[in-house]
Amino acid sequence: xxxxxxxxxxxxxxxxxxxxxxxxxxxxxxxxxxxxxxxxxxxxxxxxxxxxxxxxxxxxxxxxxxxxxxxxxxxxxxxxxxxxxxxxxxxxxxxxxxxxxxxxxxxxxxxxxxxxxxxxxxxxxxxxxxxxxxxxxxxxxxxxxxxxxxxxxxxxxxxxxxxxxxxxxxxxxxxxxxxxxxxxxxxxxxxxxxxxxxxxxxxxxxxxxxxxxxxxxxxxxxxxxxxxxxxxxxxxxxxxxxxxxxxxxxxxxxxxxxxxxxxxxxxxxxxxxxxxxxxxxxxxxxxxxxxxxxxxxxxxxxxxxxxxxxxxxxxxxxxxxxxxxxxxxxxxxxxxxxxxxxxxxxxxxxxxxxxxxxxx
Amino acid sequence: xxxxxxxxxxxxxxxxxxxxxxxxxxxxxxxxxxxxxxxxxxxxxxxxxxxxxxxxxxxxxxxxxxxxxxxxxxxxxxxxxxxxxxxxxxxxxxxxxxxxxxxxxxxxxxxxxxxxxxxxxxxxxxxxxxxxxxxxxxxxxxxxxxxxxxxxxxxxxxxxxxxxxxxxxxxxxxxxxxxxxxxxxxxxxxxxxxxxxxxxxxxxxxxxxxxxxxxxxxxxxxxxxxxxxxxxxxxxxxxxxxxxxxxxxxxxxxxxxxxxxxxxxxxxxxxxxxxxxxxxxxxxxxxxxxxxxxxxxxxxxxxxxxxxxxxxxxxxxxxxxxxxxxxxxxxxxxxxxxxxxxxxxxxxxxxxxxxxxxxx
Numbered sequence: 001x002x003x004x005x006x007x008x009x010x011x012x013x014x015x016x017x018x019x020x021x022x023x024x025x026x027x028x029x030x031x032x033x034x035x036x037x038x039x040x041x042x043x044x045x046x047x048x049x050x051x052x053x054x055x056x057x058x059x060x061x062x063x064x065x066x067x068x069x070x071x072x073x074x075x076x077x078x079x080x081x082x083x084x085x086x087x088x089x090x091x092x093x094x095x096x097x098x099x100x101x102x103x104x105x106x107x108x109x110x111x112x113x114x115x116x117x118x119x120x121x122x123x124x125x126x127x128x129x130x131x132x133x134x135x136x137x138x139x140x141x142x143x144x145x146x147x148x149x150x151x152x153x154x155x156x157x158x159x160x161x162x163x164x165x166x167x168x169x170x171x172x173x174x175x176x177x178x179x180x181x182x183x184x185x186x187x188x189x190x191x192x193x194x195x196x197x198x199x200x201x202x203x204x205x206x207x208x209x210x211x212x213x214x215x216x217x218x219x220x221x222x223x224x225x226x227x228x229x230x231x232x233x234x235x236x237x238x239x240x241x242x243x244x245x246x247x248x249x250x251x252x253x254x255x256x257x258x259x260x261x262x263x264x265x266x267x268x269x270x271x272x273x274x275x276x277x278x279x280x281x282x283x284x285x286x287x288x289x290x291x292x293x294x295x296x297x298x299x300x301x302x303x304x305x306x307x308x309x310x311x312x313x314x315x316x317x318x319x320x321x322x323x324x325x326x327x328x329x330x331x332x333x334x335x336x337x338x339x340x341x342x343x344x345x346x347x348x349x350x351x352x353x354x355x356x357x358x359x360x
Numbered sequence: 361x362x363x364x365x366x367x368x369x370x371x372x373x374x375x376x377x378x379x380x381x382x383x384x385x386x387x388x389x390x391x392x393x394x395x396x397x398x399x400x401x402x403x404x405x406x407x408x409x410x411x412x413x414x415x416x417x418x419x420x421x422x423x424x425x426x427x428x429x430x431x432x433x434x435x436x437x438x439x440x441x442x443x444x445x446x447x448x449x450x451x452x453x454x455x456x457x458x459x460x461x462x463x464x465x466x467x468x469x470x471x472x473x474x475x476x477x478x479x480x481x482x483x484x485x486x487x488x489x490x491x492x493x494x495x496x497x498x499x500x501x502x503x504x505x506x507x508x509x510x511x512x513x514x515x516x517x518x519x520x521x522x523x524x525x526x527x528x529x530x531x532x533x534x535x536x537x538x539x540x541x542x543x544x545x546x547x548x549x550x551x552x553x554x555x556x557x558x559x560x561x562x563x564x565x566x567x568x569x570x571x572x573x574x575x576x577x578x579x580x581x582x583x584x585x586x587x588x589x590x591x592x593x594x595x596x597x598x599x600x601x602x603x604x605x606x607x608x609x610x611x612x613x614x615x616x617x618x619x620x621x622x623x624x625x626x627x628x629x630x631x632x633x634x635x636x637x638x639x640x641x642x643x644x645x646x647x648x649x650x651x652x653x654x655x656x657x658x659x660x661x662x663x664x665x666x667x668x669x670x671x672x673x674x675x676x677x678x679x680x681x682x683x684x685x686x687x688x689x690x691x692x693x694x695x696x697x698x699x700x701x702x703x704x705x706x707x708x709x710x711x712x713x714x715x716x717x718x719x720x
Binding site: 001003005007008009010011016017019020021022023024025026027028056057058059060061064091092095096097184186192193194213214215216217219233234235236237238239240311317319320 | 361363365367368369370371376377379380381382383384385386387388416417418419420421424451452455456457544546552553554573574575576577579593594595596597598599600671677679680
């Protein structure tokens with residue numbers, strides 16, 4: 001079975017083996033050394049000198065933590081969205097009582113930094129801006145570097161969902177002045193789901209000190225206090241930590257530059273491959289993601305049937321469209337533990353599946 | 361290394377092996393069947409016909425979910441506590457703006473149902489009562505059956521932390537009319553940490569429909585909607601689900617009655633053993649837990665040293681005291697994957713360690 005969804009991603013054998021490690025005392029000296037070593041290496045991948053924390057949760061839990069730790073009910077928040085996960089980020093802020101201004105872009109198009117500037121100028125009291133770096137639902141990578149420049153010029157906090165980009169595509173957290181950045185173990189990290197990883201800037205800490213949204217499980221203060229004792233406040237997903245430990249060794253031995261180049265190469269190979277088979281890339285190609293490709297069908301291909309044929313006859317699992325894109329696109333994950341051979345064998349399967357999935 | 365802490369508990373080999381399973385699509389048909397099979401068997405162990413959900417979180421996340429899904433800010437809540445985790449349950453309710461009345465009992469003593477009755481009579485408008493069934497910090501099992509009777513007679517909801525009892529000690533969720541019951545994978549379930557399991561009664565659903573505390577990640581409505589499609593709303597900790605699947609097979613093949621008898625036998629063996637070595641059981645023995653024993657030292661034994669000697673010279677890890685009991689007790693976990701041999705070898709190690717840990 002070839003799992004070509006944008007997460008959970010396949011795990012390499014040494015990471016699956018690490019998952020089978022016996023339990024340890026999460027309040028003992030062994031765990032303290034282990035947590036510190038993981039955190040130090042995470043900071044290298046986040047390219048940050050700020051705090052990086054582990055949460056036992058999915059990436060969505062990490063998004064919730066970014067909001068509830070930095071904001072108060074009634075705070076004005078700019079929710080920038082060009083897809084399903086951008087909308088979700090805004091929804092979480094609404095659930096906690098923020099005054100959310102939605103700046104939406106067509107799904108498949110990138111976020112326009114000038115429009116963000118306009119929204120920030122029209123609303124001078126925005127406390128935080130929510131941005132998805134890599135919109136998994138549409139296969140679009142937003143230009144976070146440029147977006148960050150306009151946001152930070154306005155004085156707003158920048159909260160970033162980098163769940164499907166960090167560790168695959170360049171996300172220099174400090175040089176882009178991102179205040180809270182969230183990612184998830186089951187994406188480019190090649191690790192099973194169960195951990196969200198979040199960075200917290202100095203400016204985010206200042207906001208945290210004033211932030212009144214209710215929180216306990218996500219509370220960065222409690223997490224920081226525990227981390228100073230080499231612990232997490234709540235029992236951590238120890239096995240996923242074992243896997244992340246193994247993954248960080250693999251990632252740092254490949255090197256960030258090597259990882260970014262590999263994802264860029266495989267993204268292009270995937271896009272070129274599907275176009276050669278008569279399908280098209282859903283988003284504008286200049287903003288197409290190097291971790292997930294959203295593919296549109298052609299007039300002859302029944303996409304629901306294609307997804308089924310790929311699974312049942314070719315042992316390849318791809319993801320469907322989300323929300324309004326259901327039935328209109330399918331999505332191919334090429335992040336984490338993936339190399340040229342995987343994309344070539346995927347494209348071979350797709351080549352066979354397309355004629356089997358003609359509309360009748 | 362023998363891990364004798366009250367969680368994470370050691371995992372049997374077949375469960376560690378299950379943890380190493382490759383990823384699957386959590387939005388595909390395979391996962392739907394898998395989730396449904398896990399849920400059906402969880403209901404057997406919970407002894408409930410109500411909904412049981414998986415949360416990718418620690419047990420504390422489960423406690424937070426119980427509160428935010430059933431209450432509104434300003435609601436009056438009775439927080440019954442005789443230990444560290446009882447206090448934590450109340451703290452979470454405070455964090456979310458509940459009007460919390462604290463009914464505290466001496467640590468090491470059980471909760472007195474008559475005092476609960478008194479508190480409920482003095483405060484007729486209590487919406488929910490928070491109770492820890494098995495207080496892991498003191499090794500006390502509270503009489504949840506009797507406590508439930510008085511709480512349900514008052515019309516209050518009953519929210520239960522059964523994190524270190526469910527699956528080990530009898531917790532008949534339906535016949536005790538518990539509204540939300542929380543447990544965690546790393547306790548009696550013999551599974552690594554990363555999943556909380558919660559049951560939700562009909563009455564809890566009615567309260568949920570009115571409950572205004574902010575929530576997204578923990579939202580039972582979103583979880584129920586997703587479960588009707590055979591999914592979880594957020595990416596689940598798939599590997600821990602694999603392990604739980606294997607564990608449920610082991611547990612149901614032993615049978616609930618067999619599990620309860622084994623824990624009762626091992627609890628007694630542990631208490632008798634430490635007394636025979638000149639130590640004492642910290643709580644009143646009639647309420648001593650069959651999953652975790654809190655042991656007090658004697659005048660001659662330095663407990664901090666004893667814990668260190670056990671770890672460094674006998675490869676046995678026990679837990680210290682929490683909060684005000686730090687340095688005054690140590691705690692021995694005997695829940696989950698544990699049998700007579702384990703307790704005997706633990707007691708042999710303790711026998712050797714005590715003379716090495718004399719006060720100087």
